[in-house]
Amino acid sequence: xxxxxxxxxxxLLVLSVGALLLMLQIAFIRNVQFSSALTLLIFALAALSCGxxxxxAPRLVTxxxxxxKLALLFTALFCxxxxxxxxxxxxxxxxxxxxxxxxxLLLILSSLGACVLAYAEHLGSLxxxxxxxxxxxxxxxxxxxxxxxxxxxxxxxxVLSGAASATLLFGFALLYAITGxxxxxxxxxQLATQPSGNIMLLVAxxxxxxxxxxxxxxxxxxxxxxxVYQGAPSPVTGFLASVAKAAIFLLFLxxxxxxxxxxxxxxxxxxxxxxxxxxxxxxxxxxxQDNIKRMLSYSSIAHMGYLLIILVVCGSSNNRALAIEAAxxxxxxxxxxxxxxxxxLSLISAQQxxxxxxxxxxxxxxxxxxxxxxxxxxxxLLSLAGIPLTAGFVAKFYIFSAAISGYHWGLIAALxxxxxxxxxxxxxxxxxxxxxxxxxxTLASTASxxxxxxxxxxxxxxxxxxGTAPQPxxxxxxxxx
Amino acid sequence: xxxxxxxxxxxxALVATVLALSRxxxxxxxxxxxxxxxxxxxxxxxxxxxxxxxLEVLIYAGAIMVLFIFVIMMLNLGDxxxxxxxxxxxxxxxxxxxxxxxxxxxxxxxxxQHHSAALSGKMISPKAVALELFGPYVLAVEIASMLLLxxxxxAYHLGRRFLARTEMEEELQEELKxxxxxxxxx
Numbered sequence: 001x002x003x004x005x006x007x008x009x010x011x012l013l014v015l016s017v018g019a020l021l022l023m024l025q026i027a028f029i030r031n032v033q034f035s036s037a038l039t040l041l042i043f044a045l046a047a048l049s050c051g052x053x054x055x056x057a058p059r060l061v062t063x064x065x066x067x068x069k070l071a072l073l074f075t076a077l078f079c080x081x082x083x084x085x086x087x088x089x090x091x092x093x094x095x096x097x098x099x100x101x102x103x104x105l106l107l108i109l110s111s112l113g114a115c116v117l118a119y120a121e122h123l124g125s126l127x128x129x130x131x132x133x134x135x136x137x138x139x140x141x142x143x144x145x146x147x148x149x150x151x152x153x154x155x156x157x158x159v160l161s162g163a164a165s166a167t168l169l170f171g172f173a174l175l176y177a178i179t180g181x182x183x184x185x186x187x188x189x190q191l192a193t194q195p196s197g198n199i200m201l202l203v204a205x206x207x208x209x210x211x212x213x214x215x216x217x218x219x220x221x222x223x224x225x226x227x228v229y230q231g232a233p234s235p236v237t238g239f240l241a242s243v244a245k246a247a248i249f250l251l252f253l254x255x256x257x258x259x260x261x262x263x264x265x266x267x268x269x270x271x272x273x274x275x276x277x278x279x280x281x282x283x284x285x286x287x288x289q290d291n292i293k294r295m296l297s298y299s300s301i302a303h304m305g306y307l308l309i310i311l312v313v314c315g316s317s318n319n320r321a322l323a324i325e326a327a328x329x330x331x332x333x334x335x336x337x338x339x340x341x342x343x344x345l346s347l348i349s350a351q352q353x354x355x356x357x358x359x360x361x362x363x364x365x366x367x368x369x370x371x372x373x374x375x376x377x378x379x380x381l382l383s384l385a386g387i388p389l390t391a392g393f394v395a396k397f398y399i400f401s402a403a404i405s406g407y408h409w410g411l412i413a414a415l416x417x418x419x420x421x422x423x424x425x426x427x428x429x430x431x432x433x434x435x436x437x438x439x440x441x442t443l444a445s446t447a448s449x450x451x452x453x454x455x456x457x458x459x460x461x462x463x464x465x466x467g468t469a470p471q472p473x474x475x476x477x478x479x480x481x
Numbered sequence: 482x483x484x485x486x487x488x489x490x491x492x493x494a495l496v497a498t499v500l501a502l503s504r505x506x507x508x509x510x511x512x513x514x515x516x517x518x519x520x521x522x523x524x525x526x527x528x529x530x531x532x533x534x535x536l537e538v539l540i541y542a543g544a545i546m547v548l549f550i551f552v553i554m555m556l557n558l559g560d561x562x563x564x565x566x567x568x569x570x571x572x573x574x575x576x577x578x579x580x581x582x583x584x585x586x587x588x589x590x591x592x593x594q595h596h597s598a599a600l601s602g603k604m605i606s607p608k609a610v611a612l613e614l615f616g617p618y619v620l621a622v623e624i625a626s627m628l629l630l631x632x633x634x635x636a637y638h639l640g641r642r643f644l645a646r647t648e649m650e651e652e653l654q655e656e657l658k659x660x661x662x663x664x665x666x667x
Contacts, residue, residue, distance in 0.1 A: 001619075009620075016627060023630070064620050102638050109631040116624055128624040132631060139635025 001062070008056040008067035010049040011075045012119070015112040018042030019105060026101045032094065039086045039104040043111070047079035063183050066121035069480035070328065074118040074250055077335060081243045082111040084339050087455050088346045089235040103143055110136035110239070114247035121258070123172045123182040126251060127165070130215070133244055134161050140239070141232040153231025160214065160224045168211030174204035184258035196264055205267050209274075215248045216304045219277035226289075229297035234349045234358070237293060238342025241300050242335040249307055253327055256311055257320070268315045271308055272411060278305025279418035286425050292358045295425060296341060299384060302418050303334060309399055309415065313406040322405060325477045326398035332473070333383070333391035333466050340380035340459040344373050347452060366433045374433050376456040383463050385426040386419055391466035483595070486588050487527050493581050494520035500577070507553050511546060512578045516585075518542040523585050527592060532607040 006013065022038055025031075050072045058068035065071075085107060093100035113132030120126045138161075142154030176182060178200055179190035194201060214221040229237050261267055282302030289295040307330055313323040345358045366374040383392035396419065403412050466473065494517050501513035518541045525534035614622055 016623070019627065019630065023634075062620050063617050099638070099641070102634050105634055106631060106638075109627060109634075112627060113631075124618065124621050125624065128621055128628060132624060132628045135628060135635065136631040139631070139638055142639055 004056050004059065005061045008053050008059045008061055009065065009119075010053045011046045011072070011079065012112065012115055014042065014046040014049050015079070015108055015115060018046070019108045019112065022101075022105045022108060026105065030099070030101055032100050035101040035104050036086060036090050036093075039108060040083060042108060043079045043083040043086060046111075046115075047076045047083065050076040050079075060121065061119075064122045064125040065116070065119040067119060070250075071118045073328070073476075073480065074246070074331070075115045077332060078111055078114045078118065078243050078247065081239065081335055081339055082107060084343065084455065084459070085235050085239045085243075087451055088238065088343050089233075090451070091449075092233060092235055092346055092349070103140065106136045106140050106143075107239070110140060111243065114243045117247040117251045120251055120254070121184050123175070123184075123187075126255070127169065127172070129251075130168075130248065131165065133247065134165075134215075137236070137240060137244065140236045141228065143236070144233055149231040150233060151231075153228045156224055156231075157228045164211045164214035164221070167207050167214070171204045171207030171211060174200050174207065178204065184255055188258055188260040191259065191261075191263075202266065205261070205264065206270075209267070209270060212248065212252050213274060216245060216252070217301050218274050218304055218308065219281045219301065220274070222278070222282070222301050225301060226294045226297045229300075230291060230293045234293070234342055234346030237297075238339050238346065241296070241342060242338040245300065245304065246331045246335050249304070249327070249331060253311065253314075253324065256314060257324065262311075262315045262320075265315075268312055272312045272408070275305045275308035275312065275411060276414040278302060278308065279414045280305075283418045283421040283425075287421060289425075290360050292360065292363065292429060293345060295429075296338075296345075299422065299425075300338070302422065303384070305418070306330070306396065306399055306415060307334075309403050309408065309411050312408060312411060313402045316406055319402060319405045321481060323402045324481050325474070326395075326402045328477050328481070329398050329470070329473065330395040333395040333463075336459065336462050336466065337380050337383040337390075337392055340376055340456075340463060341384065343456065343459065344377040344380070347373060360429065360432045363429065364432045364435045368436060372453055372456055376460050377433065378430055379460050379463050381426040381429055383467065385423045387423075389464065389467045391463045391470075394467055394470045483527065483592075486592060487524060490520050490523040490527065490585065490588060493517075493585060494524070497578070497581055508550070509574060511549055511553070512575070515542050515546050516578050516581045518546070519582060519585050523588055523592075526589065529604045532605065532610050 018038075019042075022035060022042070025035060025038060053067065054069055054072050056067065057072060058066065060066050086104065089103065089107070093103055110133055113129050113134075113136060116125060116129030116132060120129055134157075138154050138158045141157055142150050144150050172182075175187065178194060178198065179187055181187055181190050191201070210221065214224075217225040229241065232240060256262060279302050282298050282300075282305060286295050286298035286302065289298065307327060310323045310327040310330070313326075314320050348358050348362060363374075363377070366377070379390060383390035386392045386396040396415075400412065400415065403415065497513045497517035497520060501510045501517060504510035504513065518537060522534040522537040522542065525531075525537055
């Protein structure tokens, strides 16, 4: 490997070296403050190192990884998300469990997995990155020592995610048997020579769709989501909902485009069906939740449904560029918004000793007690609902225009219906937050400190900026795609 | 000829797996699972990948299965366990797995006689595997090392809670004993 290759992989190297340094630090001196500070430094350095790495993009580094600007943009996003998760975890981990140092090590490793997924250009790096992401997540979900709910969530996620990986691997094995290649673009050229009615190909695609559908918690494969989201420690839930989902969707998009899977109408129809089901079922089930974590988990199912529209739109070559741009924008907006929403939840549950739940009653009257945090939650929820002036609105508008340009009326109808249902349950939380004189007024004590307030302000500004001045990011996305 | 060997090995793999799933006793299920893994190893060998076959036997049928058996043995402590084990040694428990394994062994002998019985006509030597792993796929090895680190750290942390608990229980019991002794003295 040449120097240019290594420089193009700089963020991955920084994260790996950082993980090793942190491991050595834990081995010699256990100190939570030092570990968390080191983690913040590593994430910041990794995000910054994406800048110099762009000089070498696009570059295929060994057949496994491709360092293009899209990969670097999302690597920076995942590192920043890791940074935010670390800040949110600091209070949380100090209260729960002994030996909280490994938590940060696992967080770095998990982010490394997500970044590998952003770089992946080969089925091998896909599987390795995905496993790195999920294996670190199993341990993170079960991290708090003393309660049973995280353990249950982790074992559920372990078994089901393992089954999904096996399904995915079987699909890849069939693809390899048909084409004899594992690289995404190789697959594209090899598949072009195959008749599209090949039964093995159909089975392979069904298996791959099922495996990725599980990881993205799309509707027929969504059963694990609420339990895992509820049981996991809130900062980890935020990480799982934002980074893990965004990384896997980005990878799905890359596989879909590079391997030219959009040529198969059958696959497009399946994706459209799954998208409609996810949007409707996710939103309808979210209506019935009193627990905010469960509500957000169902809403994340719906959001993945909105994103799937992009893949269907990619079917026609005229709209493909717009669709990829829309997907990238949506993923960035969704990551920022989800982190903000779960950020507040983790600050609330940091104060609770055992209970991992955040019920609607727990946030009632929050506006009058913690205006800054309530403002953050307000903006995050409005953005998830897609109200103008927030990032979520521009993102949804993007998807909407992409869908219209492809004349996918059924999908648009489901999108509108789902968003309309969504507004009800997002606004319900805001309604509770603004209640005065509620009996559970005192429950909503949250962690505070200068780092929390500066983080919430920064997240709020980012979401509002993405919603009011999206042109710079749009222009950048257009220039790199 | 070679194709029939392949189908025979696949058939044995399927039968052994179904039997492994349907056994009520965990140890019997494990024996069938080992036979199933051996059958897969024979398939690898027939396909011209002797290195993969050796790894399959060493790692899956060897190391991992021994760990499984250790765990199961530890769960069956006591005299009743010994009596049960003696009962398990009766022929009707080992004759079928033994027969299946013997067929696989026979297949191996036939395949060896026909000189590198590769169905694909191409042998992949360990050297070729190593050249691939440390050539184009070197980053995969690196990422896999990070994956193992994540697994190790996670397993350490999750397993530690049980270690910590037994230590605490021991301390608690010692304290209780001391208290009892103090009570008995006056």
